Amino acid sequence: MNVDTEALRMDSVEFVDFNVDFVRDRSELVFLLREAAEFEHTVMCSYLYAMLTLKRSLDEGVTPLELEAIERWRQQFRIVAVEEMLHLTLVNNLLSALGATANFGRPDFPVGVGRFPADYEFTLSPFNESTIRHFVYIERPLNADVRDGQTFSHKERYFREIRTDLFSPTQSDYETQGHLYSSILFSLKRMAEKFGEQALFAGRGDAQMSEDQFALPGLAVVTDLASAQAAIEKIVLQGEGAPSHSEDSHYFRFHAVAEEFLQLKAARPAFEPGRLAATNPMLTGSIRQKHSTYITHPLAMRVVDLGNCVYSLMLATLAQAAAPYAQSVAMQTGLARIGTSLMYALTALGTAATSLPLKATGGGRRAGLTFELAGPPVVLLQRCAAQLLAERASELEAAVRTLEQELALPGVANHLQRSAQKLLELQRLWDQTAAATLGAPAVTPPTAPANARVRVRSPAPAVGLPAETAAGVGSAASAATVAMTVQVDWKRCIHSRRCAHLAPRFFPTADGGSVLQVGAEDQAELLQAALGCPSGAITFVRQDGGAPEQAPAVNVARLIENGPYLLAANLHLSGRAMGFRASLCRCGQSANKPFCDGSHASAGFVATGECAPIESPALAERDGVLAVEPVPHGPLRCSGNLEIVCGSGLAIKRVKSAMLCRCGASARKPFCDGSHAKIGFRTE
Numbered sequence: 001m002n003v004d005t006e007a008l009r010m011d012s013v014e015f016v017d018f019n020v021d022f023v024r025d026r027s028e029l030v031f032l033l034r035e036a037a038e039f040e041h042t043v044m045c046s047y048l049y050a051m052l053t054l055k056r057s058l059d060e061g062v063t064p065l066e067l068e069a070i071e072r073w074r075q076q077f078r079i080v081a082v083e084e085m086l087h088l089t090l091v092n093n094l095l096s097a098l099g100a101t102a103n104f105g106r107p108d109f110p111v112g113v114g115r116f117p118a119d120y121e122f123t124l125s126p127f128n129e130s131t132i133r134h135f136v137y138i139e140r141p142l143n144a145d146v147r148d149g150q151t152f153s154h155k156e157r158y159f160r161e162i163r164t165d166l167f168s169p170t171q172s173d174y175e176t177q178g179h180l181y182s183s184i185l186f187s188l189k190r191m192a193e194k195f196g197e198q199a200l201f202a203g204r205g206d207a208q209m210s211e212d213q214f215a216l217p218g219l220a221v222v223t224d225l226a227s228a229q230a231a232i233e234k235i236v237l238q239g240e241g242a243p244s245h246s247e248d249s250h251y252f253r254f255h256a257v258a259e260e261f262l263q264l265k266a267a268r269p270a271f272e273p274g275r276l277a278a279t280n281p282m283l284t285g286s287i288r289q290k291h292s293t294y295i296t297h298p299l300a301m302r303v304v305d306l307g308n309c310v311y312s313l314m315l316a317t318l319a320q321a322a323a324p325y326a327q328s329v330a331m332q333t334g335l336a337r338i339g340t341s342l343m344y345a346l347t348a349l350g351t352a353a354t355s356l357p358l359k360a361t362g363g364g365r366r367a368g369l370t371f372e373l374a375g376p377p378v379v380l381l382q383r384c385a386a387q388l389l390a391e392r393a394s395e396l397e398a399a400v401r402t403l404e405q406e407l408a409l410p411g412v413a414n415h416l417q418r419s420a421q422k423l424l425e426l427q428r429l430w431d432q433t434a435a436a437t438l439g440a441p442a443v444t445p446p447t448a449p450a451n452a453r454v455r456v457r458s459p460a461p462a463v464g465l466p467a468e469t470a471a472g473v474g475s476a477a478s479a480a481t482v483a484m485t486v487q488v489d490w491k492r493c494i495h496s497r498r499c500a501h502l503a504p505r506f507f508p509t510a511d512g513g514s515v516l517q518v519g520a521e522d523q524a525e526l527l528q529a530a531l532g533c534p535s536g537a538i539t540f541v542r543q544d545g546g547a548p549e550q551a552p553a554v555n556v557a558r559l560i561e562n563g564p565y566l567l568a569a570n571l572h573l574s575g576r577a578m579g580f581r582a583s584l585c586r587c588g589q590s591a592n593k594p595f596c597d598g599s600h601a602s603a604g605f606v607a608t609g610e611c612a613p614i615e616s617p618a619l620a621e622r623d624g625v626l627a628v629e630p631v632p633h634g635p636l637r638c639s640g641n642l643e644i645v646c647g648s649g650l651a652i653k654r655v656k657s658a659m660l661c662r663c664g665a666s667a668r669k670p671f672c673d674g675s676h677a678k679i680g681f682r683t684e
Contacts, residue, residue: 023172023187026200030100031169032184035116037091037103039180040235042111042122043138044084045371050135051077052350053126053277053368062273069260070273073127076253079677083238083250085340086216089209090231092322094184097222099203102322104315105376110280117173121152124281124368126354127274129265132258139251141240142176178240181232192225201228207324212657214321214336215637217673275354277368283308284372293358300356300367302403306396307349307369310416312377313392314342317423319377320385327382328433333639333657334426335386338419345415352409386430390423485541486526492537494564494583494596499538503529534566535583535596551580554622557644557660559652559670561609563587564596565660569626569642584628584636588664593683594630607669609647616654619643633682635672636660644670 023029054074055062062070092102107115111122120138125131130149137148174180192200201224211219218238222228240251265271278293283304295301317339321332350369358365380388397416400409503525530538531549542548555569565584572578573594583596587605590597599605619641626640637659644652652670659672663681666673675681 023183023191026098026191028169029184029187029191030095030098032172032180032187033091033095033098033100034103035171036180036184037088037095038106039116039120039177040084040088040091041104041106042116044081044088045106045109046122046124046138047077047081047084047135048347048350049124049277049368049371050127050131050274051081052347053274053354053366055273055275056351060275062271063268066264066268066271066273069264073257073261073273075677075680076257079674080250080253082216082674082677086219087235087238089214089216089219089322090222090235093208093220093222094228094231096207096322096324097201097203097205097228101324101379102207102319103376104319104322105373108372109370117175119175121148123152123279124371125151125279126277126366126368128272129258129261131274132254132261135254136251136258138177139240139249139254140176141251142178144240144251176240178236181236185229185232188225188228197224201225206326207322209321209332209336211659211671212655213329213333215340215631215635215659215672217659217668217671275366276364277354277366278358281358281368281370282372283370295358295367295370296360297357297367298360299406300353300358303349303353303356303407304367304369306399306403307346307353308372309392309396309399310342310346310349311369311371312373313389313396314339314346315373315377316380316392317342317389319379320389323379323382323385325382328429329656330429330639331386331426334422334429335389337637338389338422338426341415342419345412348409348412352407383430383434384427386423386427390420390427393417393420393423484526484543484546486530487539487541489537489539491592491597492535492583492595494535494537494598496534498532498534499529502532534568534581536579536581539579549580551623555624555626555640555642557638557642557670558649559607559609559611559645559647561647562606563600563609565636565670567626567628569640570624572625572627574629575627582628584662586660586662586664586670588662588681588683594628594636594662603664605664607664610650611646611652611670613651614653619654619656630662630683631659634663634676636662 023032051074054070054077055067056070058064058067088104092104095102109122109124116122121134125134130151133147133149134152137146137152140146172180172183174183188200201222205221205223208221209219210221211217218234220227220231222231238249240249261273264273278295280293281304282294283301295304317335321335321339346369353367353369356367357363358367379385393416397413397420400413400416403409404413527540530540540549551570552568556567558566558568560566563586565586567582567584568580570577570580571582573582584594585592585596585599586607587600587603589599589603589605591599621641622643624641626638626642629637629639631637637657638655639657641656642658643654644658646652660670661668661672661675662683663676663679665675665679665681667675
């Protein structure tokens with residue numbers, strides 16, 4: 001790879017004052033940041049395209065050993081793509097802090113000469129040796145001696161002219177991404193001295209997103225010079241890795257992929273990990289007949305067209321989440337999550353495209369997503385935004401279901417359907433809020449009262465048992481007295497032995513296999529055992545008119561030392577009411593996910609239950625519904641008022657939304673830091 005490892009491992013590369021851009025005012029700074037957003041967006045599409053061309057099965061001419069390597073590379077690309085989305089969002093937070101709007105636009109491929117500085121050639125290229133070398137080159141630190149891929153020849157050598165004689169904002173020149181962001185940081189410092197931080201960051205935290213709303217570890221709001229510098233340092237450290245040249249940087253990730261690829265290629269020269277997809281495929285344009293990479297295969301055209309539409313819907317949803325007007329946390333969070341989730345449908349369509357011919361006449365070349373945009377995403381009127389986005393998602397769902405008659409696209413239509421449903425829920429939420437604000441009665445769909453008895457899960461078929469007997473039925477046990485029916489779901493039991501201590505006559509062993517012993521009429525003892533069960537395994541129904549279990553006054557997630565999360569709240573799991581108590585896995589080893597099954601003990605899981613407090617404001621409301629959604633192969637997404645506390649009860653953080661680690665590998669426990677992607681955590 002011709003990499004100067006000494007230069008790469010030195011720790012002397014710092015942010016320096018690259019005063020080459022002559023940024024004199026806010027307009028020029030916003031102009032430069034908008035280009036930075038387009039840069040991050042464009043490079044992310046390049047990485048995604050290469051990832052989508054990677055082969056997926058032994059039927060494609062690779063060996064089992066080679067396929068294992070390809071899967072590792074695909075995982076590295078996923079990590080980088082997610083972090084590029086983080087960088088794009090951080091740049092948009094910087095724009096918002098300066099009082100500008102977010103920029104989710106970018107130039108179409110192939111990117112014209114001069115659209116970015118000469119050293120950056122952006123294409124949609126399939127995975128091969130030249131492409132991976134090119135990605136290493138893009139992410140290189142300033143002082144690294146790295147050659148570009150051989151198909152990226154840099155024939156057009158030019159320098160952007162910096163016009164200091166014009167008052168209008170003009171293009172800047174920069175050699176690396178670190179150079180670009182050093183220029184931005186230097187300009188921010190200089191303008192803060194000139195105007196004062198409060199005047200410079202006039203946008204404050206409005207229209208910005210943090211990791212509480214958007215599941216991107218490290219995403220933070222920008223409000224002053226310190227937070228702006230932290231955002232820029234995050235981008236540079238994750239990208240080129242300077243100043244410490246972290247091996248988690250994109251530069252080193254791509255370098256490692258390239259080295260392993262070259263080793264496998266040397267072992268078997270015929271090894272080709274990527275499908276033979278076209279470089280810069282095109283779907284539309286004014287010179288259609290003249291361009292050799294236009295897609296003409298009928299089925300490929302439809303797949304790529306739908307992929308582009310899903311991509312546009314994803315951007316429109318994210319742009320709406322960053323819209324420059326006040327919106328509720330629930331609305332912003334919901335839009336960001338729906339936008340992010342559409343990446344799953346986009347990936348499925350993109351992978352299908354690379355399996356289809358480019359041309360109607362056949363041939364070896366494959367098609368691929370073109371990421372074409374009909375202009376930058378349009379921010380919609382707030383009053384109908386979610387409705388219009390849902391309408392588009394439903395249209396795409398119908399188109400995909402028609403396409404499925406000719407090509408298997410597992411899960412894509414259902415994903416679009418769920419997205420449309422969630423968007424309509426957000427629209428109803430907005431309508432209710434708007435009606436309440438205007439003084440009109442809000443039309444609220446009927447829901448169960450907060451203190452209603454909710455079954456955690458359907459137990460075994462009901463068995464009529466006399467008061468003096470009980471029997472285990474499958475994984476559940478049920479017993480009844482005159483006034484109360486008690487049910488135990490042993491699959492939810494975490495063997496805390498609270499029941500054995502609170503009601504020893506009824507639960508003599510509480511070992512997960514014992515039979516509930518009923519022989520007394522002491523309802524208070526049974527009730528105490530049920531309410532004291534932290535996992536929600538024990539539930540009860542009153543037949544004497546007594547009060548059912550009440551939702552807690554404060555929603556709490558308690559960390560158990562080397563163990564699970566104990567949740568107490570009006571819990572909804574994946575949209576379904578599940579009672580008021582639950583024990584959720586955080587070691588990643590449970591066979592009953594998302595619930596804990598005690599596997600943390602046998603797995604030797606180590607995680608403190610006494611984390612340092614994080615400064616957070618008191619919540620205006622502390623109860624209400626707590627929605628918990630296990631992200632596929634990812635963390636637990638919690639939405640609602642929640643106090644995260646140590647095992648001893650000390651508050652760690654008060655939040656309205658949080659991403660809680662459930663793979664067991666996060667370095668920021670209890671919060672997710674993206675480690676699930678790095679370790680390949682898999683769970684539905």
